[in-house]
Amino acid sequence: MKRAVVCVGSPFGDDALGFAAAPLIEARLAPLGIPVWTLDRPGARLVQALEGLDEVILVDAVVSGAPAGTLHRLEEEAVLRQVARHTSTHGFGLAEALALSRRLGRGPRRWVLYGLAIASPRAGFGLDATLRAALPALVAAVCAQFERQEGDET
Amino acid sequence: MTERREIRIEVPVLARVEGEGALDLAIREGRITALRLHIYEPPRLFEKLLEGRSFQDVPDAVARICGICPVAYQMSAVRAIESAFGVEVTSWVETMRRLFYCGEWIESHALHIHLLAAPDFFGCDSVIALAEKEPEAVRRGLRLQALGNEIIRFLGGRSVHPVGVCVGGFHRSPTAAEAATLRQRLIEALPEAEALVGWCAALPLPEDEQDFECVSLAESGRYPMMGERIVSDRALDIPIADFAQVFEERQVPHSTALHCLLRGRPYLVGPLARLNLHLGQLPPDVRERAAATGIRWPSRNMYHSVVARAVEILFALREAIDLLAHYRETGQPAVAVRPRAAEGFGASEAPRGLLWHHYVFDEAGYVRQARIVPPTSQNQARIEEDLAANLTAFGLERDEVALRLRAEQVIRNYDPCISCATHFLRLRLERS
Numbered sequence: 368m369k370r371a372v373v374c375v376g377s378p379f380g381d382d383a384l385g386f387a388a389a390p391l392i393e394a395r396l397a398p399l400g401i402p403v404w405t406l407d408r409p410g411a412r413l414v415q416a417l418e419g420l421d422e423v424i425l426v427d428a429v430v431s432g433a434p435a436g437t438l439h440r441l442e443e444e445a446v447l448r449q450v451a452r453h454t455s456t457h458g459f460g461l462a463e464a465l466a467l468s469r470r471l472g473r474g475p476r477r478w479v480l481y482g483l484a485i486a487s488p489r490a491g492f493g494l495d496a497t498l499r500a501a502l503p504a505l506v507a508a509v510c511a512q513f514e515r516q517e518g519d520e521t
Numbered sequence: 522m523t524e525r526r527e528i529r530i531e532v533p534v535l536a537r538v539e540g541e542g543a544l545d546l547a548i549r550e551g552r553i554t555a556l557r558l559h560i561y562e563p564p565r566l567f568e569k570l571l572e573g574r575s576f577q578d579v580p581d582a583v584a585r586i587c588g589i590c591p592v593a594y595q596m597s598a599v600r601a602i603e604s605a606f607g608v609e610v611t612s613w614v615e616t617m618r619r620l621f622y623c624g625e626w627i628e629s630h631a632l633h634i635h636l637l638a639a640p641d642f643f644g645c646d647s648v649i650a651l652a653e654k655e656p657e658a659v660r661r662g663l664r665l666q667a668l669g670n671e672i673i674r675f676l677g678g679r680s681v682h683p684v685g686v687c688v689g690g691f692h693r694s695p696t697a698a699e700a701a702t703l704r705q706r707l708i709e710a711l712p713e714a715e716a717l718v719g720w721c722a723a724l725p726l727p728e729d730e731q732d733f734e735c736v737s738l739a740e741s742g743r744y745p746m747m748g749e750r751i752v753s754d755r756a757l758d759i760p761i762a763d764f765a766q767v768f769e770e771r772q773v774p775h776s777t778a779l780h781c782l783l784r785g786r787p788y789l790v791g792p793l794a795r796l797n798l799h800l801g802q803l804p805p806d807v808r809e810r811a812a813a814t815g816i817r818w819p820s821r822n823m824y825h826s827v828v829a830r831a832v833e834i835l836f837a838l839r840e841a842i843d844l845l846a847h848y849r850e851t852g853q854p855a856v857a858v859r860p861r862a863a864e865g866f867g868a869s870e871a872p873r874g875l876l877w878h879h880y881v882f883d884e885a886g887y888v889r890q891a892r893i894v895p896p897t898s899q900n901q902a903r904i905e906e907d908l909a910a911n912l913t914a915f916g917l918e919r920d921e922v923a924l925r926l927r928a929e930q931v932i933r934n935y936d937p938c939i940s941c942a943t944h945f946l947r948l949r950l951e952r953s
């Protein structure tokens with residue numbers, strides 16, 4: 368089974384969450400040989416990245432209205448419900464890429480999105496202190512999912 | 522009996538374009554009384570940001586103007602800087618720059634055709650819906666787009682905002698093995714690009730002949746990507762340095778992008794203008810493919826721009842294969858550059874059309890002044906002119922949904938890159 372973790376983000380503000388989480392997840396999943404990729408924009412390139420995968424965990428900052436640092440876990444249909452009906456290329460995001468990937472029949476059979484709620488995207492560098500404090504829980508949740516599967520298989 | 526009818530259509534957010542814009546249309550008693558393409562993305566101030574920076578920072582800074590066409594910004598910039606400092610690049614650099622550009626045309630055109638333009642012609646609201654009706658075509662489009670990105674990565678280190686470019690050339694010479702692998706992949710994709718031309722020509726494209734002037738660069742003996750002269754099909758032929766004397770940029774209240782006019786009139790830049798002007802420069806087999814579509818080139822129907830993009834993808838793929846045929850690694854991927862106090866002009870054919878840069882440097886090579894004219898601001902007046910003619914011919918009595926869809930299609934024909942076009946608005950202060 369081909370699995371991967373895709374961390375989406377940018378170098379800026381709280382949107383850097385995916386990039387901050389990636390090396391921590393990578394270090395912990397290294398014994399399982401599961402690759403961890405970072406992606407700075409989730410559009411058409413995510414569709415390509417998903418090709419040939421059976422299962423993927425996506426990590427991204429989420430604007431949900433929940434207090435900053437709240438851990439979200441969304442499965443397939445919950446992510447697809449976020450697809451915007453009309454969108455410019457700037458709005459072709461994670462949910463749209465997953466929907467396109469599924470429609471083309473080349474993407475993973477299963478995906479889960481883990482995210483931390485952020486207050487709002489902001490400029491500048493570095494994660495907000497609340498997010499930094501919540502990061503270990505996010506990393507643990509992502510890794511536990513694949514580690515649990517590995518335990519079930521052996 | 523004349524129907525008395527007042528309609529106001531507002532499209533608050535244009536879908537399937539690059540960036541965020543809007544359209545206002547007012548119809549009164551069967552006539553358009555107001556038509557405004559709003560570009561409301563905030564001004565980006567790039568020209569001001571460049572002031573005071575070293576010439577060496579410019580290629581990486583201007584690449585950030587656009588995530589779809591960073592190569593165009595880099596190529597226009599380095600050519601302007603090199604012309605200011607009297608730098609002659611090697612033939613290796615010239616060849617690799619053209620290859621780099623091929624990658625961007627393929628990537629950008631493939632994205633536009635499949636994600637933005639094609640869904641309209643299948644009654645789909647997005648590429649996700651299109652993927653259900655035409656899955657093979659969407660897969661092919663994504664593969665071609667990925668291949669374009671691969672060419673950009675080959676020289677640029679990465680496909681979005683590439684970092685491999687410097688004034689004088691490139692930071693690194695890719696290995697011969699990398700070049701051979703890339704070339705093989707391009708050869709394998711040729712049948713897909715050939716099929717794409719036929720697929721685009723078979724779309725139910727409306728008939729809509731209009732009268733407009735086509736403008737592009739000219740490059741001696743070949744289809745233009747970078748060049749020193751600007752030409753049109755109405756006898757314009759000027760060096761790029763004379764751009765500002767002939768073309769006039771104007772502010773309009775409803776847009777943060779400037780409108781650009783040629784002799785006071787709207788004009789067209791982009792793939793259809795290039796193909797109309799330089800069909801004879803295409804290799805015979807690409808020309809035959811273009812002719813086999815049944816379209817009589819030069820075409821005055823803007824809907825044919827989607828076919829022109831497919832023809833340019835095929836051309837760029839063929840050209841990239843040829844450019845890589847005799848690839849040799851070099852120990853000198855860039856020539857030395859010595860700054861001086863001077864001004865320089867550079868222009869290239871971005872996927873969406875002519876992209877013109879002008880810089881003034883001090884003796885240490887710091888930017889004193891920068892001016893960038895992107896293709897979308899040049900096409901903006903033409904888009905409004907096209908909308909007025911097209912919608913009138915289409916029938917202003919039609920319902921709001923039909924008019925809105927038609928207007929969006931017209932705008933998409935130009936593949937406007939609204940993020941690129943948003944420009945700094947000069948402040949005019951009046952004191953009394």
